[in-house]
Amino acid sequence: MSAEATNPEAHPEARPELRRRGRTRLDLRRLGRAALLGPTSRDRLPDAIGHVAEAHRAHHPDADLSILRRAYLLAETSHRGQMRKSGEPYITHPLAVTLILAELGAETTTLTASLLHDTVEDTDVTLDQVRAEFGDEVCFIVDGVTKVEKIDYGAAAEPETFRKMLVATGNDVRVMSIKLADRLHNMRTLGVMRPEKQARIAKVTRDVLIPLAERLGVQALKTELEDLVFAILHPEEYESTRALIAAHAGESDPLPAIADSVRGVLRDAGIAAEVQVRPRHFVSVHRIARTRGELRGSDFGRVLVLVGENADCYAVLGELHTCFTPVISEFKDFIATPKFNLYQSLHTAVATPEGYVAEVIVRTRQMHRVAEAGVVALGNPYATATPDAAADPDEERVDPTRPGWLSRLLDWQQSAPDPDTFWTVLRAELAQDREITVFRADGGTLGLPAGASCIDAAYAQHGEAAHGCIGARVNGRLTSLSSPLSDGDTLQLLLAQDASSGPAVEWLDHARTPAARIAISSWLESHPDRAMATTSAARAPLSVVGARGGGGNAVADLPDATVRLAGCCTPVPPDAVAGFLVRGGAVTVHRIHCAAVAQMRAVGRTSVAVHWRATADCRVTLLAESFGRPHLLADLTEAIAREGVEVVSATVEPPVEQRVRHSYTLQLPDAAGLPALMRAMRDVPGVYDVSRV
Numbered sequence: 001m002s003a004e005a006t007n008p009e010a011h012p013e014a015r016p017e018l019r020r021r022g023r024t025r026l027d028l029r030r031l032g033r034a035a036l037l038g039p040t041s042r043d044r045l046p047d048a049i050g051h052v053a054e055a056h057r058a059h060h061p062d063a064d065l066s067i068l069r070r071a072y073l074l075a076e077t078s079h080r081g082q083m084r085k086s087g088e089p090y091i092t093h094p095l096a097v098t099l100i101l102a103e104l105g106a107e108t109t110t111l112t113a114s115l116l117h118d119t120v121e122d123t124d125v126t127l128d129q130v131r132a133e134f135g136d137e138v139c140f141i142v143d144g145v146t147k148v149e150k151i152d153y154g155a156a157a158e159p160e161t162f163r164k165m166l167v168a169t170g171n172d173v174r175v176m177s178i179k180l181a182d183r184l185h186n187m188r189t190l191g192v193m194r195p196e197k198q199a200r201i202a203k204v205t206r207d208v209l210i211p212l213a214e215r216l217g218v219q220a221l222k223t224e225l226e227d228l229v230f231a232i233l234h235p236e237e238y239e240s241t242r243a244l245i246a247a248h249a250g251e252s253d254p255l256p257a258i259a260d261s262v263r264g265v266l267r268d269a270g271i272a273a274e275v276q277v278r279p280r281h282f283v284s285v286h287r288i289a290r291t292r293g294e295l296r297g298s299d300f301g302r303v304l305v306l307v308g309e310n311a312d313c314y315a316v317l318g319e320l321h322t323c324f325t326p327v328i329s330e331f332k333d334f335i336a337t338p339k340f341n342l343y344q345s346l347h348t349a350v351a352t353p354e355g356y357v358a359e360v361i362v363r364t365r366q367m368h369r370v371a372e373a374g375v376v377a378l379g380n381p382y383a384t385a386t387p388d389a390a391a392d393p394d395e396e397r398v399d400p401t402r403p404g405w406l407s408r409l410l411d412w413q414q415s416a417p418d419p420d421t422f423w424t425v426l427r428a429e430l431a432q433d434r435e436i437t438v439f440r441a442d443g444g445t446l447g448l449p450a451g452a453s454c455i456d457a458a459y460a461q462h463g464e465a466a467h468g469c470i471g472a473r474v475n476g477r478l479t480s481l482s483s484p485l486s487d488g489d490t491l492q493l494l495l496a497q498d499a500s501s502g503p504a505v506e507w508l509d510h511a512r513t514p515a516a517r518i519a520i521s522s523w524l525e526s527h528p529d530r531a532m533a534t535t536s537a538a539r540a541p542l543s544v545v546g547a548r549g550g551g552g553n554a555v556a557d558l559p560d561a562t563v564r565l566a567g568c569c570t571p572v573p574p575d576a577v578a579g580f581l582v583r584g585g586a587v588t589v590h591r592i593h594c595a596a597v598a599q600m601r602a603v604g605r606t607s608v609a610v611h612w613r614a615t616a617d618c619r620v621t622l623l624a625e626s627f628g629r630p631h632l633l634a635d636l637t638e639a640i641a642r643e644g645v646e647v648v649s650a651t652v653e654p655p656v657e658q659r660v661r662h663s664y665t666l667q668l669p670d671a672a673g674l675p676a677l678m679r680a681m682r683d684v685p686g687v688y689d690v691s692r693v
Contacts, residue, residue, distance in 0.1 A: 049095060049115075055102035056111060063108050071115040071134065078123035085192045093185060094118055100181040104220060104373040110174045113141035117178050120146045144175035145182075173216065173375045180213050180221050187228040202232040217341035217374025226283040241286045245300065253277075254297045258358045262303060265323045271315055274306040278361070298356040305362045310335060313346050313362045320360060324350035327357060335367075337487065340435030340447065342370050438485050441473075441492035452512045454481045455503075458493050459516040466516075467503055467523055468496040470627035470686060471659070478688050480659060482510035496629055496686065502527055553613040554579075556587040561608070563587050569594040570621040570692055573671040579610035618671040619648065622678065624662040626687040628655040635684050636662060643677045644669055 049072050053065050075094050082090035098114040106114075112134055119125040120142055127146075131139035183205060190198050206229045213222035231238045255277045263275045279301040280288065288299055305316050313335060320326070330349035338344045345363040352358065363371065370377045438446045438457055446460050454474065458466035458481070472479055473492040485491065503520045511517045554571070556563050556579050563579075569591040571577045576592040580600040587608045590597050601607070626632060633652060640647060646667040653661045668674060681690045 049098070052095065052099050052102045052111065055099060056106075056108070059102075059105035060107065065108075067108060067112050067134065068115065071112045071138075074125065074133065075115045075119055078119045078125050082122065084189070086189050090118075090122075096185045097178065097181045100184060100221070101177060101376065104177075104181075104218070104376045105369060106174075106177065106373075106376050109137050110141070110177060110376070113138045113145070113174070114178050114181065116142050117145045117182065141172055141174050141178070144172055145178050176212060176216060177218070177376050180209060180216075180218060180225075183209050184221055184225055184228075187225060190228070190232070198232050202229045205229050206233065213374075215341050216376075217343055217370065218372075218376055219343075219374065220372045223281045223283070227281050230283050230286070237286060238282065241282050241289070244289065244295070245282070245285060248295070248297065248300050251297060253300070254352075254354065254356045255301050255303065255358060258298065258352055258356065259303050261352070262305065262320070262360070265319050266305070266316060269315070269319045271312060271319065272308065273312070273316060276304045276306070278302045278304045296356065298358045302359040302361055304368075305360060306365050306368055307362070308364060310364060313364065316362045317346050317348060320348060320350055320362075324352065326350055330359065335363075342374060345371065436485060436487040436489075439488070439490045441490065446491070448485065449512060450487075451484060453484050453510045454479065454491065454493070455507050455511045455520075456513040456516045457485060457491055459511075459519050460513065461493060462495070464519060464523075465495065466493075466519070470494050470496045470629065471688065481507070494627070494688075496627065553618055554589045554610055555613055556589075557609040557611075558587060561585060561587045563589060563610070565619055566590045566594065566596060567621060567665075568596055570619075570665075572618040572620045572668070572674060573612045577610050577612075579608035581606040581608055617667065617669050618674075619665065619667050620674060620692060621663060621665045622681070623691050624664065624681055624687055625689045625691075626660050626662065626684070628660045629686045632660065632684070632686055633662070636664075636681060636687070639680045639684050640664065640666065640677065643673060643680055645673070645677055 049068060052068065056063055056065070056068070072095075076091045079090045079094070084090055084093060094115050094117060097117065098111050101114050102111055116125075116130060116134070116138070120127055120130065127139055127143055130142050187201070187205060190201065193201075205225055210222055210225050210229065213219075213225060230241075259275045259277050263273075266273045266275070280299075285295075285300060289295055292299065307313055307316060327349040330347065332347040335344045335346060344367045345361050347359070347361055349357055349359045436448055436450055436452065438448060438452075440446060440461065446457055448456055448460060454472040455466075455469070458469040458472070462469070469481060471494040472481060472483070473494070474483060474485065475490050502523055505524060507520050508517060511520055553573065554563050554565060554577065558581070561581075562585065564586055565571055566588050571589055571591045571594075577589050578592050578597050578600075579587045579589050580597075582588050582605065587610065589610050590600075624636060626636075637647065637650075648665040648667050650665070651663040653663075666677070668677065678690045681687060
């Protein structure tokens with residue numbers, strides 16, 4: 001709130017090349033020192049907020065500005081006599097913050113709260129006065145901003161500060177919008193502070209506020225904050241980047257000529273479009289330079305094409321790829337699959353005959369507005385709410401525009417065991433820059449960070465009930481819980497019926513979301529005996545062997561020969577079979593399509609005719625694949641016994657990621673009962689497949 005920043009207007013050399021090109025990005029720096037309240041009639045706005053009124057009317061022509069006049073009068077009166085560390089009257093700060101939001105297109109309620117956002121904290125004005133004068137909605141937002149600002153940004157206080165900020169943002173994203181604009185103005189005038197305090201504030205801005213601005217889609221704020229932080233934390237690299245841009249400004253720029261060519265192509269195609277050159281900001285140039293090495297003229301900016309309708313975007317793309325040489329690897333469709341922060345555009349790159357490669361962004365004008373202003377461009381999320389929706393300031397309400405990532409953060413922050421864990425995990429979560437959508441089997445969807453696994457999806461969908469998750473089907477195919485998910489996957493989670501089931505320690509290696517990791521860690525801490533059991537050394541396979549062996553009811557046309565049924569394919573009547581003479585004079589019997597048949601023939605094994613006896617009994621080996629749970633072996637053995645089948649031998653492999661393989665060699669009284677036996681084994685809870693070996 002009261003942090004100060006170097007006034008960018010005092011440093012015109014900072015980005016001259018961008019201003020010289022007529023940069024199309026929103027210009028949020030117009031307000032320097034606002035005029036003090038002067039003589040004004042009751043029916044007109046004070047001169048000091050003329051800039052705000054002009055910017056607001058540009059986005060909302062029919063807006064009622066009388067409430068802004070009243071809010072300004074209250075703010076100016078209450079802050080009168082207070083000065084900023086830069087020497088300016090304090091009222092210039094809420095005015096500058098409000099102008100930033102007005103330029104972004106914020107609605108009147110947000111601007112009113114912005115003008116008043118420091119009054120409750122720094123003056124004698126109370127929330128009751130704000131509510132009585134401006135209504136519940138403005139009071140709710142001012143209260144949210146005040147709660148965020150009340151804690152000092154000391155090293156120990158940071159986690160709790162941002163926990164409160166997160167909760168306030170979840171209740172109304174406009175709280176975060178005001179906070180971001182507040183931080184931007186403070187960063188602009190940070191130069192009056194000691195270098196160590198500048199660095200501390202810049203680091204907090206870099207670690208949390210810039211990622212939040214990115215996730216809320218407010219690119220106009222995010223890019224300027226990035227440049228200001230870059231200049232403070234990396235002054236040498238900032239200066240080299242500034243020199244690089246300044247050197248390019250003195251050279252011929254190919255982008256205007258490329259933009260003219262694009263205009264001509266679209267004009268000939270009959271597509272109404274506005275084509276602009278969009279220079280890169282400092283951090284973007286720095287990143288490109290690190291990636292590409294030496295930069296060419298077309299690397300310092302991008303071509304922006306604005307059209308009226310979604311279909312026009314794809315028409316523009318078709319013309320560009322027809323008339324220029326496209327760089328296919330650079331094509332991205334964020335219209336069909338928007339980013340998690342509401343961003344929509346088509347991105348491509350084309351090569352010109354002169355050898356330049358220009359990046360091109362295609363979007364509608366509405367997409368452009370949302371790309372610049374994010375959630376600020378969505379207006380009042382409670383416009384259709386009932387009048388009493390915000391009557392109770394202590395009652396939590398759900399913002400209908402709340403993004404999925406924000407809901408996840410709000411859920412897990414309640415379970416974060418301590419501030420340090422919260423702070424560490426918050427920074428890791430905000431570092432995720434991409435989100436995927438997974439479709440649930442019941443028709444719902446899950447929003448997850450890129451790289452999330454089935455374990456993350458289980459906790460996102462079922463909460464603590466996910467402790468009993470034993471497997472998943474992804475796009476219809478069974479897979480382990482550690483499997484990563486991709487955008488658009490269809491997911492069915494399988495839960496154990498046994499209430500005693502719990503997660504394994506290995507789950508932590510595959511959990512990416514804070515909610516999953518915190519829930520798993522909490523369960524393991526409360527069940528230390530189970531945690532120790534899951535980390536014990538793998539046991540050797542358990543084998544149970546019966547007394548019978550031999551070739552079942554297979555008969556070889558070779559007198560006195562011992563017949564053995566091959567374990568690789570376990571043939572049973574009425575399978576077509578082939579026999580081969582092996583060492584010791586025995587005949588091994590394989591199914592005719594077994595891979596071993598071709599190998600036997602290739603090495604010259606003697607073929608022996610084999611047929612089945614008239615008796616119906618047979619021997620077969622079955623493989624049961626299941627999810628590990630208590631009493632599974634007993635239940636499977638009982639199911640086999642109910643079918644009247646004898647177990648000749650059984651092998652149980654050690655569990656791997658809660659998956660267990662059981663091999664049974666069985667003596668069936670009638671081969672015709674094999675399908676029914678396999679169905680009975682599949683019906684055992686936890687068993688997902690039974691097949692012949």
